[in-house]
Amino acid sequence: MKHLTLKLLFAACLLSSTNLFAQQEVVDTAVFSKIRNAELKDSHIPYIAHYLTDVSGPRLTGSPGFKRAADWAVAEMKKWGLVNAALEPWGQFGKNWELLDFSIIMKVPYVQPIMAYPDPWSASTNGLQQAPVVLLTPAQSRDTIYLSQHLDGLKGKFILVTGEPINTTDNFKPSATRLTDAELADMKDMHMVSHDMIAQYVTGISKTLNKVSVLLKRSGAIAIISTGSKNIDGTVFVQARGGYKLTNPESLPAVSMALEDGQKIKRLIESGHPVEIALNINGRTSTEDTKGYNVVAEIPGTDPKLKSQLVMLGGHLDSWQAATGATDNAAGCIVAMEAVRLLDSLGLKPKRTIRIALWGGEEQGVYGSYNYVKNHFMDIEKGTVKPEQAKVSGYFNLDNGTGKIRGVFAQGNTAIQPIFEQWFAPFHDLGASTVTQKNTGSTDHLSFDWAGIPGFQFIQDPLDYETRTHHSNMDSYDHLQMDDLKQAAIIIASFVYQTSIRPGMLPRKPLVKETFAFDGL
Numbered sequence: 001m002k003h004l005t006l007k008l009l010f011a012a013c014l015l016s017s018t019n020l021f022a023q024q025e026v027v028d029t030a031v032f033s034k035i036r037n038a039e040l041k042d043s044h045i046p047y048i049a050h051y052l053t054d055v056s057g058p059r060l061t062g063s064p065g066f067k068r069a070a071d072w073a074v075a076e077m078k079k080w081g082l083v084n085a086a087l088e089p090w091g092q093f094g095k096n097w098e099l100l101d102f103s104i105i106m107k108v109p110y111v112q113p114i115m116a117y118p119d120p121w122s123a124s125t126n127g128l129q130q131a132p133v134v135l136l137t138p139a140q141s142r143d144t145i146y147l148s149q150h151l152d153g154l155k156g157k158f159i160l161v162t163g164e165p166i167n168t169t170d171n172f173k174p175s176a177t178r179l180t181d182a183e184l185a186d187m188k189d190m191h192m193v194s195h196d197m198i199a200q201y202v203t204g205i206s207k208t209l210n211k212v213s214v215l216l217k218r219s220g221a222i223a224i225i226s227t228g229s230k231n232i233d234g235t236v237f238v239q240a241r242g243g244y245k246l247t248n249p250e251s252l253p254a255v256s257m258a259l260e261d262g263q264k265i266k267r268l269i270e271s272g273h274p275v276e277i278a279l280n281i282n283g284r285t286s287t288e289d290t291k292g293y294n295v296v297a298e299i300p301g302t303d304p305k306l307k308s309q310l311v312m313l314g315g316h317l318d319s320w321q322a323a324t325g326a327t328d329n330a331a332g333c334i335v336a337m338e339a340v341r342l343l344d345s346l347g348l349k350p351k352r353t354i355r356i357a358l359w360g361g362e363e364q365g366v367y368g369s370y371n372y373v374k375n376h377f378m379d380i381e382k383g384t385v386k387p388e389q390a391k392v393s394g395y396f397n398l399d400n401g402t403g404k405i406r407g408v409f410a411q412g413n414t415a416i417q418p419i420f421e422q423w424f425a426p427f428h429d430l431g432a433s434t435v436t437q438k439n440t441g442s443t444d445h446l447s448f449d450w451a452g453i454p455g456f457q458f459i460q461d462p463l464d465y466e467t468r469t470h471h472s473n474m475d476s477y478d479h480l481q482m483d484d485l486k487q488a489a490i491i492i493a494s495f496v497y498q499t500s501i502r503p504g505m506l507p508r509k510p511l512v513k514e515t516f517a518f519d520g521l
């Protein structure tokens with residue numbers, strides 16, 4: 001018995017010492033401090049933010065605004081000393097679109113401005129059009145049978161699709177929040193969709209959309225105006241679910257409007273007061289260059305053995321149209337650029353090569369990162385990995401707004417848990433410590449995860465991302481939290497540097513073969 005207890009005791013000691021030993025990371029805290037001090041002393045974040053938002057304008061994929069931002073980012077990173085900075089085509093995207101002119105106003109029963117924005121890739125109205133408004137409910141506007149039976153009533157009219165009146169109960173909740181310790185301790189899987197689910201959703205949606213837009217176009221209506229239930233208090237959420245594909249049929253000019261304006265017009269019409277509005281949309285669509293682009297640049301590795309290996313970081317550069325895409329996702333690009341600027345300006349010698357990528361086409365379906373991974377690391381359709389796939393240690397993404405980093409989603413990678421916990425230790429004072437095995441989705445790290453490469457999105461404080469800025473007319477420079485972005489740049493620069501000098505590559509999950517029986521996501 002005594003002998004058995006000793007054996008068990010010895011086994012227990014051995015186990016704990018091997019775990020401790022196996023997972024003890026040599027964290028370069030000296031460099032972490034250098035990075036932190038440099039960022040807090042001389043941050044370039046406001047400057048980068050100004051050029052990616054105010055100067056570039058909205059960065060819709062395929063638009064001149066995206067090109068302005070991409071060209072500026074390439075030139076700036078070249079100036080900083082990064083190498084191989086370039087716009088890299090990732091494949092066929094579709095139509096380019098640019099807004100040239102827009103106005104909307106209520107004319108009858110009295111003149112009053114309206115808060116509304118053209119939807120991206122909207123058709124033009126061929127000048128200013130004034131006409132009566134007719135109402136459709138959201139359900140009717142998607143019902144091809146109802147529409148085909150009511151086409152006559154839509155001819156020469158503006159179609160207003162508006163649903164329920166404003167729900168004011170939300171007004172009593174704060175629009176901006178930070179994660180509590182309880183929420184961090186109990187993280188859930190978020191936005192998790194498989195590639196197939198995205199594919200089926202996009203294919204399904206575009207099939208219905210195509211049918212509806214053909215019918216509405218045939219009705220001879222002038223334009224379709226929608227009010228979403230969240231379009232209140234001066235915030236209008238504006239995005240498009242299609243229209244950029246070369247195969248998309250010509251659709252009606254489309255506008256997103258504030259719910260307050262939509263409900264007023266609805267009440268007037270329902271009480272027998274005809275309403276007329278005047279609308280002008282002038283958008284330029286071109287198919288000169290239908291390719292999509294990503295921005296890439298590098299800090300070369302210095303270790304003879306490891307420099308052919310890669311550590312990647314980034315976020316999507318494309319945005320929606322109603323503002324300048326500040327929190328979605330200039331924030332992620334600002335932080336990634338500042339991180340490589342810090343690493344380069346401090347003259348740090350990474351062993352592995354560090355590559356930054358600013359993606360295009362994310363809002364339409366993670367196109368840029370998905371095709372980048374497909375072009376460089378894995379033939380996804382065939383499910384075959386390219387030799388380069390084994391050389392990418394990891395990819396770090398930021399795309400959940402302007403809020404500071406509170407931790408990271410480990411995407412079910414159990415072996416990475418103790419590693420990241422040790423890397424976060426120097427940042428507990430900045431509020432970052434949580435490593436959850438939970439997954440988060442709907443952004444570009446998934447493209448790497450699908451290809452069996454460790455890809456991570458950080459946990460960020462939500463602030464007013466979902467309530468105010470995400471895809472809205474309020475997504476401007478003014479809603480960026482500069483101190484939060486500085487904190488994120490410090491942590492991401494440190495994690496990327498640590499990954500570049502770590503003796504071993506980051507541990508991987510087993511590669512799950514995703515079926516990709518489609519294209520044109």
Ligand SMILES: [Zn+2]
Pocket residue numbers: 316328329362399443
């Ligand atoms: Zn985003």
